[in-house]
Amino acid sequence: MRNTIGETPDYCAIETAMEVLGGRWKLAILKQLLGGTQRFSELKRGLPRITQRMLTRQLRELEADGLVERTVYREVPPRVEYALTETGRSLDAIAGLLDAWGHWYLDTHGRPTSAAPAHAPAPAGVPAPAHAAVTAAE
Known part of the structure; x- marks a missing residue:
């Protein structure tokens, strides 16, 4: 340490x-x-x-x-x-959440394909980003 x-x-x-x-x-x-x-x-x-x-x-x-x-x-x-x-x-659950969030992020922001949805819902257990609530309200 x-x-x-x-x-x-x-x-x-x-x-x-x-x-x-x-x-x-x-x-x-x-x-x-x-x-x-x-x-x-x-x-x-x-x-x-x-x-x-x-x-x-x-x-x-x-x-x-x-x-x-x-x-x-x-x-x-x-x-x-x-x-x-x-x-x-003890980091098992945290690593799983970060992995799910990483996949979600790539699918919504990082993949250069036009097939990726613009605002897919965040994976289970991962809170949606603050901008998602604003976008949904528009």
């Missing part, structure tokens, strides 16, 4: 969450590991756009923050597996 986490004021716990989970790849790695224990090469295959160096760095940070545990098996060649800790597994 980084030193700045302990310095976060009580009134802004979202800063703590962003410090631990922030970055482009951490939540994607956690989502991969929600499916179960994986070796480095399996994680890399599941996230083809991440570089080996970045995957290593993000796994180390997740391990330092207590979300991922790394198990090294003393065999030849050595085998290393990564799994979520209980703290990491």
Whole structure:
């Protein structure tokens, strides 16, 4: 865990969450590991756009923050597996909501096809953005 986490004021716990989970790849790695224990090469295959160096760095940070545990098996060649800790597994529902929101966002804002609906309803469990209520009232 980084030193700045302990310095976060009580009134802004979202800063703590962003410090631990922030970055482009951490939540994607956690989502991969929600499916179960994986070796480095399996994680890399599941996230083809991440570089080996970045995957290593993000796994180390997740391990330092207590979300991922790394198990090294003393065999030849050595085998290393990564799994979520209980703290990491506690993010299951949050990761699911963010995944659903990401799909919704791509479908309504990010896909370059004209077939995407302009204002599709937000997925179940994800509150609709504030602009959706304004658009519906127009």
